[in-house]
Amino acid sequence: MTAAGERLQEVGELALLARIFRRLATPTADVVVGPGDDGAVLAGPGGEAVVFTTDAMAEGVHFDFRYMTPADVGWRLVAANLSDLAALGAAPWAAVISLAAPPETAAAAVEAFYDGAVDIARANGLNLIGGDVVASRAGLFFAMAALGKATGGKVLTRAGASPGDVLILTGEVAAAQAGLDILAGRAAAPAEDAAAAIARYRRPVPRVAFGQALVAGGFAAAAIDTSDSVSESCAHLARASAVGITMDGDALPIAAAARAVAAALGVTPLDYALAAGEDFELLFAVPPAKEEGARAAAAAVGLPATVVGRVTAPDKGILIRTAEGERPLRPRGFAHFGPFSGAGSFNGP
């Protein structure tokens, strides 16, 4: 459509989503959590809570076959949906995948895509039970919708954080983004770091078991995944919970490759890390009394968990504190249709 009027690129992704949300049907009593979180939550016919999420990936926007194989793309699409389930602390249940592909696409590529998707789905107990395959005019497009079962009937949402909560992040930041920048020839890193970063980009590991552990142990008050960048995730969490956040910039566990890539690109590692997309870590808020338990739960599954900030009163806003002082933390990362708010050509979420 190229009718007259405002274009998507002028409206931007967030404003477009807000307009769409306003249009959606008034939720019924069945809808426990509506649009705007990592997934929606439904009250099932048997009274149990079902999590429903979707993620789409377009060629040339989310992936480029110069940098990843079709099997990597399949893995990554499933990882993105699993990460949404993980953020809500739900157990993977079942999923469908629709794809559009030009008729001249190699059949082997589509089959390899499914092989990659099935590999990670099976490893996480997710049943791929259907889909649709249609022709497209240009480029491949994949859309996946996944269901999860709420752990003990409970879910973690982006809302629920309170001033005083500790902000914890799993894993490392910006490895995947560094992997992409290395693949794209924009920067280099020492060989071992580069290989680790590229693997993190091509085959991300969503925090599925740990998300459920957070709910089962009642440790976290709110959670989100970091697919939109750490700074975007902070903004979403703060808005949904109606709180402020002060990040501890010096504590952020930045991947070794990301430090090298940032140096090569002439930005500080911190600025690079705050805007880096492509990660599927969990950022969650924990009441101080439960910090010990949350850390122990992470250690139990061998997952690093770093305190990266504090939840504050809403009037404090979203800040980042380093040895050099405090400054506002603006959400930066990939925005569909919007002006690019991040540094460089980011290729997420």
Next chain:
Amino acid sequence: MTAAGERLQEVGELALLARIFRRLATPTADVVVGPGDDGAVLAGPGGEAVVFTTDAMAEGVHFDFRYMTPADVGWRLVAANLSDLAALGAAPWAAVISLAAPPETAAAAVEAFYDGAVDIARANGLNLIGGDVVASRAGLFFAMAALGKATGGKVLTRAGASPGDVLILTGEVAAAQAGLDILAGRAAAPAEDAAAAIARYRRPVPRVAFGQALVAGGFAAAAIDTSDSVSESCAHLARASAVGITMDGDALPIAAAARAVAAALGVTPLDYALAAGEDFELLFAVPPAKEEGARAAAAAVGLPATVVGRVTAPDKGILIRTAEGERPLRPRGFAHFGPFSGAGSFNGP
């Protein structure tokens, strides 16, 4: 992807789907009905049955903005998913929609798309609870995934028909296809018939309530929707049920506009109707003892229900009988990636 080897257009849609199905994760005990029906069926955490379906639509393949508005496209995408739920006899529950659009797309078009989607969703008790909005390189693409609740814990699948069953079709055949052919300037029809056909193409009405009535009353043994054409639906039903089918060609309720369009295109109304896609009627098999009840259930919701054939032994194959005799009924309709098997340029399912 344009790697060496077989292309999708050489493999064809059905063979590609077969290759994909072979790759999907081994279903667990949770999966009551796996890939290959109008929807999958899951055993929910509370023991209830949940239906999960998906349908995608690509610009230039499934829709053309010269012939339908963005709101029509939204309506139609939701109708296609509702029709899958109807074929399984499930009650609409919740759905997510992902869309990819070029950045230069008019924001008003995307908003109108959602308005059309919400209109039909709301009218059918379907909660639109989320989605994803991403950039595409060319053309719009929509993928929707919908959940339904099984009626009384039971579903209708394509399997289950037995020799001797009566084959019944709701509504009329080929109105939507005629509407498209008229809009595309390929043929004409009397004004009133043309208007009805165009409305049927732009704003199809899936048989949601009647699908549930079929299950609630225990009337049907198997069902499918006709989005792939009546002849394709017969082939799917016969294969899934391992039966033969003999259609009664003279009984097929062909829309008035379709008769006029067929004449203009120089094909018989029957050949036109058998290959026409775009309909969202239900084709279902009923044991003779339950024919009366099924007809009464249709009459109760004001829906025409016509006996269009019989289920036979598998060795009889799939035939069509008219006053002129009996001949094999080959599946014809729109096939993604395959050679076009239908007469003319069909634009579905």
